[in-house]
Amino acid sequence: MTASDLSVDGVTLTAGARRLVHDVSLTARPGEVIGLVGPNGSGKSSLLRAVYRVLRPAAGRVRVDGADAWSVPVRQLARTVAAVVQDSGTEVDLAVSEVVAMGRTPHKRLLSGDTPEDTELIESALTAVDATGLADRPFDRLSGGERQRVLIARALAQQPSLLVLDEPTNHLDIRHQLEILGVLRGLPATVLVALHDLNLAAYYCDRLYVLRDGEVTASGTPADVLTPRMLAEVYGVASEVAVHPRTGTPQVTFLPGEPVPAVPAGVDHPVS
Known part of the structure; x- marks a missing residue:
């Protein structure tokens, strides 16, 4: 597993007459963990779909290692790219180990069986997500959390150089x-991840992009x-942000019931 370079350049996404994302650019350098944050409906999932090639941009380009992701054969x-999506609709009559083995498909010839390397990667992926004990269980009988871990294991078994995850x-x-x-965080791959929990995003991500x-x-x-200014403007909440004395990362504390501070007009947030 290596790490890819991701570049999203001026991407606009639409659904019929509705604009989902407008002129969004971001970069993820090899080995970085990049977080997408923002309220519901801000465009995070739509942007990820453009990266893992489900939603074609109406304008702009997505490049992986310099190549247009929409011009490369699927x-x-x-x-190179693996995705873990929300509501994947994966309802299959397969054992967990068979679901994880699906991650090896792009690397194999049609109808070829698992090699010792495949088996090792599948077992390693299950171990990484604490799902070894689920290997022989029917996937469609798992809890929501167990399924999520198995789908992440499938993506890990794929050995991508760019891993895209939606919540x-x-x-x-x-x-x-x-x-x-x-x-x-420990993968030798580039990671683009949408997260709702801002404290988790602060701890695990190198850089964040806020969508609204x-x-x-x-x-x-x-x-x-x-x-606090960004959280007031984008999320409409009052908050305090301090540096945690042990982790050294920002820690957001929300202040329910307190008035949302006014944001001065014309004041921009940092964009880098």
């Missing part, structure tokens, strides 16, 4: 949220981006 791209901590308990994000109404409203390190 099978070739699948050797990978959904359905997971706190322990598994931390373990999964720790695994992603389909546009990037701020970007930079978590310390640059996660400010």
Whole structure:
């Protein structure tokens, strides 16, 4: 597993007459963990779909290692990019180990069986997400959290150089949220991940892009981006942000019931 370079250049996405994302640009350098944050409906999932080639841009380009992701053959791209999506609709009558083995498909010839290397990668992926004990269980009888871990294992078995994840901590308990994000943080791959939990994003991501109404409203390190001003303007909440004394990363504390501070007109958030 290596790491890819991702460049999203001026991407606009539409659905009929509705604009989902407008003129969004971002970069992910090899080995970085890049977080997408923003309210519901801000365009995070749509942007990810353009990267893993489900939603074609109406304008702009997505480049992986310099190549237009929409011009590369699908099978070739699948050797580089893996995705874990929300509501994947994966309802299959397969054992967990067979679902994870599907991640090896882009690297194999049609109808070829698993090699010893495939088996090792499948077992390693299951171990990484604490799902070894689920290997023989029917996938369609798992809980939501168990399914999520298995789908992440499938993506890990794919050995991508760019891993794209849409809310990978959904359905997971706190322990598994931390373990999964720790695994992603330790990969020798580039990671683009949408997250709702801002404190998790602050701890595990190198840089953040804040989306609102389909546009990037701020970007930079978590310390640059996660400010009470940004949270008031983008999320409409009052908050305090401090540096945690042990982790050294920003920690957001929301202040329910307190008035949302006014944001001065004409003041921009950092975009880098």
